[in-house]
Amino acid sequence: MHLGHGGRPCPANIALATQAEVADDVEEEILMEAWEPRDKRTLVIVDVSRIHQLMVSWCCCKGCPDYETQLFEHGLFPASTTRTSTAFTFSVLEYFHVDAVECKTSASNFSNKLR
Numbered sequence: 001m002h003l004g005h006g007g008r009p010c011p012a013n014i015a016l017a018t019q020a021e022v023a024d025d026v027e028e029e030i031l032m033e034a035w036e037p038r039d040k041r042t043l044v045i046v047d048v049s050r051i052h053q054l055m056v057s058w059c060c061c062k063g064c065p066d067y068e069t070q071l072f073e074h075g076l077f078p079a080s081t082t083r084t085s086t087a088f089t090f091s092v093l094e095y096f097h098v099d100a101v102e103c104k105t106s107a108s109n110f111s112n113k114l115r
């Protein structure tokens with residue numbers, strides 16, 4: 001998922017990516033918990049349909065918005081503001097809100113339902 005350039009890769013990020021070290025110690029064979037990002041470049045995105053893990057290419061242009069603002073601009077709500085690794089789509093937040101108000105669904109039960 002490319003952020004900041006209408007779905008196209010950020011030219012500044014491409015230059016940075018070629019210089020960056022890529023960690024190869026990801027243990028793919030382990031059955032991963034859905035909420036744990038696969039690696040530092042992966043963002044866990046919680047949507048109505050399921051919990052996704054997507055590699056994210058942030059915009060790194062000079063004067064670009066911070067990561068959280070970039071997520072907001074793409075309809076995603078970050079779960080934290082420090083080292084964001086999980087984000088919720090606005091639609092899953094709306095769905096949870098209705099579910100919680102109308103059906104008294106707890107966050108824990110809603111989380112289990114998504115899994």
Ligand SMILES: [Zn+2]
Nearest residue numbers: 010059060061
């Ligand atoms: Zn950019």
